[in-house]
Amino acid sequence: NAGVMQNPRHLVRRRGQEARLRCSPMKGHSHVYWYRQLPEEGLKFMVYLQKENIIDESGMPKERFSAEFPKEGPSILRIQQVVRGDSAAYFCASSLGDNQPQHFGDGTRLSIL
Amino acid sequence: GENVEQHPSTLSVQEGDSAVIKCTYSDSASNYFPWYKQELGKRPQLIIDIRSNVGEKKDQRIAVTLNKTAKHFSLHITETQPEDSAVYFCAAIRGSQGNLIFGKGTKLSVKP
Numbered sequence: 001n002a003g004v005m006q007n008p009r010h011l012v013r014r015r016g017q018e019a020r021l022r023c024s025p026m027k028g029h030s031h032v033y034w035y036r037q038l039p040e041e042g043l044k045f046m047v048y049l050q051k052e053n054i055i056d057e058s059g060m061p062k063e064r065f066s067a068e069f070p071k072e073g074p075s076i077l078r079i080q081q082v083v084r085g086d087s088a089a090y091f092c093a094s095s096l097g098d099n100q101p102q103h104f105g106d107g108t109r110l111s112i113l
Numbered sequence: 114g115e116n117v118e119q120h121p122s123t124l125s126v127q128e129g130d131s132a133v134i135k136c137t138y139s140d141s142a143s144n145y146f147p148w149y150k151q152e153l154g155k156r157p158q159l160i161i162d163i164r165s166n167v168g169e170k171k172d173q174r175i176a177v178t179l180n181k182t183a184k185h186f187s188l189h190i191t192e193t194q195p196e197d198s199a200v201y202f203c204a205a206i207r208g209s210q211g212n213l214i215f216g217k218g219t220k221l222s223v224k225p
Contacts, residue, residue, distance in 0.1 A: 033212055042202055042215040043157065056212060091156065098211045099145045104156040 002027065004094050004105035005074075012111045013082050021077040021108045025094030032075045033102060034060075034067060037089045046090075049075055079110075087112045115140040115207045119216025127224055132190045134219045136203035139184065145206040146186050147213070148177060152199045160201075161188070193223045 005024040013019050025032050030050055035043040045059040049069035060067065064082075069075040079086055089109050093102040116139040126132050138146075147162035163170045163177045163186065170177050176189040190197055200220050204213040 031211065035213075035215075042217045043213075045207075045212040045214065048212045059212070095211075099206055101147060101159055101162060102213060103159060104149075106156045 004029075004092055004103055006092050006105035006108055008108060009106060010109050010111070012113060014113050015083060016081050019079040019082050019086070019110055021079075021090050021092075021110070022074040023077070023092030023094075023105060024074040025092075026103055029094035029096055029103075031095045031097060031100075032069050033093045033095075034075075034077050035091045035093065037091060037107075043091060046077070082110075082112050084112045086110060115143060115205055115214040117203060117205050117214050117216045119203050119219060121219060122217065123220045123222070125222045125224065126193050128193060128195060130193055132188075132193055132197070132221055132223075134188045134201055134203065134221075136186050136188075136205075136216050137184055138186070138205040138214075140205065140208060141184070142208040143205040146177070146179060147204050148175075148188050149202045149204065149215075150199045151202065151218075157202060190221075193221075195223050195225050197221060198223045 007022050032049045034046040037043045047060045047067045048056040064080045066078045089107045091104050091107045093104045095102045119136045144165040148160050149157035150160045151157045161175050161177050163179050174191045179186040200218045202218050203216040
């Protein structure tokens with residue numbers, strides 16, 4: 001009974017490159033959430049998706065960041081033209097539905113050189 | 114929008130003592146309040162949650178209380194053990210939107 005799967009666990013990019021983070025929700029879960037965590041800080045909401053729909057992207061910067069959750073395959077968080085300030089741990093969570101417990105993956109630690 | 118305040122930011126207790134972490138929230142429409150434990154370098158792990166139609170919930174050494182009127186909720190850990198040492202986050206669901214708003218965390222240290 002696999003939990004939320006994220007890959008890669010660690011990602012190193014140079015400034016200006018693109019970063020792609022993947023998240024496969026728990027089996028049966030149709031709701032996916034992305035959060036960002038800076039060192040020594042809490043988790044900040046970025047985007048909430050259901051299959052083929054972005055429900056709420058109010059926490060995601062309007063430029064350079066995008067997210068999708070296609071009909072088939074994992075959810076993708078994409079960061080274009082990365083900058084040093086994008087360095088953080090990015091966590092994905094999934095749930096069965098609204099107001100249901102959210103279970104987190106192990107995160108992707110993004111480092112920008 | 115929803116705002117969640119968490120106190121204290123650090124808490125040190127002796128093994129066997131109790132630990133209490135408190136949170137307040139601002140959005141009266143919030144109706145779901147989970148607590149997560151995060152060990153260094155690991156994922157946040159859901160340890161207990163409570164919905165707004167109950168005032169208290171207990172699971173072995175962990176309990177959560179909710180005061181809807183005052184918009185307070187608290188985590189209580191009894192008979193603490195060294196393995197309870199971690200950062201604990203409270204959260205509140207933002208209205209009926211689905212995403213969680215997190216407190217800034219409490220670093221709990223349990224000394225043997």
